[in-house]
Amino acid sequence: MNVLPKQTSTTEASSEVSPRLWIVRAGARGERELAAIEQSRLLPGFLEVGDLTDLGSRDAVLSHLQEVLPDEGKNRLRNFAAQLNQFVNKITPGDYVVMPRKVTNGVAIGLVRGGYEFDSKSDFKHSRRVEWQEESLPRDTFKQDLRHSFGAFMTICEIKRNSALERVKTVLETGSDPGALLGKQGQAPEVSPTTDEDEAEAEDYQTDIEDIANQQIISLIKSEFAGHALADLVAEIMRIEGYTTKVSPPGPDGGVDILAAGGTLGLGEDRICVQVKSGDGAANHDVVLRLIGSVSNSQAQTGLLVSIGGVNSVAQKELDNNFFKLRLWQMPDLLKALFRTYGELSDETRAKLPLKQIWAPMSGGN
Structure with a gap:
């Protein structure tokens, strides 16, 4: 295996440098999230890009990108170069990292434990070792300003305003976000301005408005359809899409929340046969096995697992092994189904989920 960890004085002298807080995403649709969690790795993508181990500056990274991505525009390449230079040369072992998750409404929080590595035989190529402290902490744990920072379009960027690092540390220790920490004059600490493009942070980039809106809708769903009520919402969506449904009463369900035909x-x-998991935790292997048994016992053809907390890697493998029998709805899938059917939902349901469709220009960012 051609794994080349980057060895530099910057990444090895972490004890002498104050830690920083970074966002590193794992795919526009969260396609690398489970692998990042399972392998304890940061996996930012950029799969067209080659080994950056010996490229010690943004300009050097940019030159490489101009060779391997000749059809990309100048501004886009400069954007990519700034991000990748941060990943390769600026992030330091001991730094904190947030991975906003797409398949759940949570964020993973970790401590960086290694330098940049490139593996040409890996599906992910570029990576860093990370020790996850939280794998899917609900975004509602954080106050709105940090949630908006997590919604920056960039794959890799720093978060430092509004006492972000101290607040993330406090959340890890206490489970509660204290908000922006005030200085002696009652004001949030200032951040020194900088002209270095690499030093731009989350608030300097355009926010993913769709993601922010979806997170607000998710919070509303979790509030208004907590527990067994989520099964009622899923059943109503399925009825609109042409199914006759039977919802199990609250209480132990034996792996069956809804039968739909x-x-x-x-x-x-x-x-x-539908199993609905409304909690924040990822569904595990046992949940999938119970659903398989329920499909057989109820004489259903297929099983649908609805899990707003996603699934862990072992459960995902079981789902993959039963491709012709099982399907999974995670939060993005539930939102798509909700948007498809929203106009036909009952007045009572729409009163609990008051939504309005708008049009907005698409971002030209990464």
Whole structure:
């Protein structure tokens, strides 16, 4: 395996440098999140890019990008170079990192434990070792200003305003965000201005408005449809999409929250057994195995697991092994189904989830 850890005085002298707080995402759709958690790695993507081990500056990274991405625009390449230079040369072992998750409404928080590594045989190529302190902490744990910082479009950027690092540390210690820490004059500490493009932070970049809106909708769903009520919402969505449904009463359900069937009177061959997990924690392997048993016992054709906390890597492998029998709805899938059917939901449901569709210009960012 061609793994080349970057060895520099910057990354090895972490004890002499104050830690910093970074965002490092794992895919626009969260496609690398489970691998990042399972492997204890930061996996930012940029798979077209080659080994950056010996490139010690943004200009050197930019020159490489101009060779491997000749069709990209100048500004976009400068943007990519700034991000990758941070990942390779600026992030230091001992720094804190936040990975906003797409498949759940949570964030993973970790401590960087290694320098930049490149593995040409890996599916992910560029990585750093990280020790995860939290794998999916609900975003609602943080106050709105930090949640907006987590919504920056950039794959890699720093967060430092509004006492961000101190607040993340406090959340890890106490589970509560104290808000921006005030100085002697009752004002949030100032951050020195900088002209270095690499030093721009989350607040300097355009916010992903769609992601911010989705997170607010998720918070509303978790509040208004807590516990068994989420099964009622899923069943209503499925009825609008043509299924006859039967919802199990609250209490132990034996792995069956909803039975759904297509066709006239619900007597068609399209029969689905649905298990709904409304908690923040990831569904595990046992949940999937119970669903498989329920599919067989109920004489359903397929099983649908709805888990707003996502699934862990072992559960995902079991789902993959049962591709023709099982399907998974994580939070993005539930939102898509909600948006598809929203206009036909009952007045009562729409009163709990008051939504309005808007149009906004697309960002030209990464």
